[in-house]
Amino acid sequence: MADNHTEASFLIPCSKEQAMLGIEAINFVSSATEEEKHILLNKQEAERTLLEKLVMALVEYCMEQTCSYPGNENNSWVEQELYLQLGTEIDCDGLNIFSEVDIDLNHAVIFTETFLKLMDLPHLVEISAAHTCSSARINEFAGTLIMVSKDQIRYLNWEEFARLEREAHEAQVQYSLCEVMHYSGESSSKQQFLMTSKATESASGKVMDILMTFSEDGVDYDGLIVTSTEENDSCCLHAVHALTPSEYAVLAKYIPKAEDVYAAALAQIKGDDKA
Incomplete structure (x- = not known):
């Protein structure tokens, strides 16, 4: 007892x-x-x-x-x-x-x-x-x-914290907050999104794969990707921040996920992987 x-x-x-x-x-x-x-x-x-x-x-x-x-x-x-x-x-x-x-x-x-x-x-x-x-x-x-x-x-809520940690461990995933800079002429803007990736893969590498689907010539110019020479548009990876499962769960209420921002790009990457 x-x-x-x-x-x-x-x-x-x-x-x-x-x-x-x-x-x-x-x-x-x-x-x-x-x-x-x-x-x-x-x-x-x-x-x-x-x-x-x-x-x-x-x-x-x-x-x-x-x-x-x-x-x-x-x-x-x-x-x-x-x-x-x-x-x-x-x-x-x-x-x-x-x-x-x-x-x-x-x-x-x-x-x-x-x-x-x-x-x-x-x-x-x-x-x-x-x-x-x-x-x-x-x-x-x-x-x-x-x-x-x-x-x-x-x-x-420690029970929720433990549950999220267990699920992430069992699924072998990692969570990230990603920041991408977009340039158009002389103006620039920052795009933030959340991303889930395999625990064994590079989160920044996955973001670069996404951005490369928008490349006009398929060339990575030291991190800068030209998306339109005519419009003088380009983009680059600014930062990737590792998140805990709990942090990801909170931010997911306010920040879009990669699949919402770059749905077409991710679909293309998955298609290339299958091929």
Whole structure:
């Protein structure tokens, strides 16, 4: 039998008074009496104090999660006991949130974002967590990094990172960001595109093969390829930057791929390869 735990410790920069209010909110969610719950629930949003607004944000999130389980659909906070898996301590620089045994990262993120928002704090809080196991089981150890501000929450998805790395390794491919300069008379422009190539081939060599399909005379003039003497047009490879699979996945949302920019050229190259 193995036990899995999520451990973390992070700081929310704030004043001592704000830290005390944060701790009070966490404790209130778990220990409020039915009467105290009724009083708070019956208050209008405009009537609630900062403490009460923080409490309600935590309660609403926790109840949304709790009521998603079968049999709990009609439960209310008055009937439900909630416990936030967040250890707290006032630090000289703010509020320290940590795991006593386990930490619920969802609780930690919602509390942090709401706290920063209600206190109008400009800080970016870094939540680093370790997922551990009491037994040396494979795939039971990992980590999570979450960046939280009053305006946004961003996660580093390590599972997606690992998946993309595995797929690239199994397919034996490499990813590149390529830059080609195009010249026409006295004007010039830079064309960027993404490219996938075999791990064993030269990425820059593949780009040059693409560009050579546009050559007017089939000659490479030290990297410069003339595409039209009449129009005074030419092009050359400017740079090739190696990308990780994760970087490629992000850039693919914004930068065209080689097959979109040079579809005809790639088709010709594949045809030549078959021949």
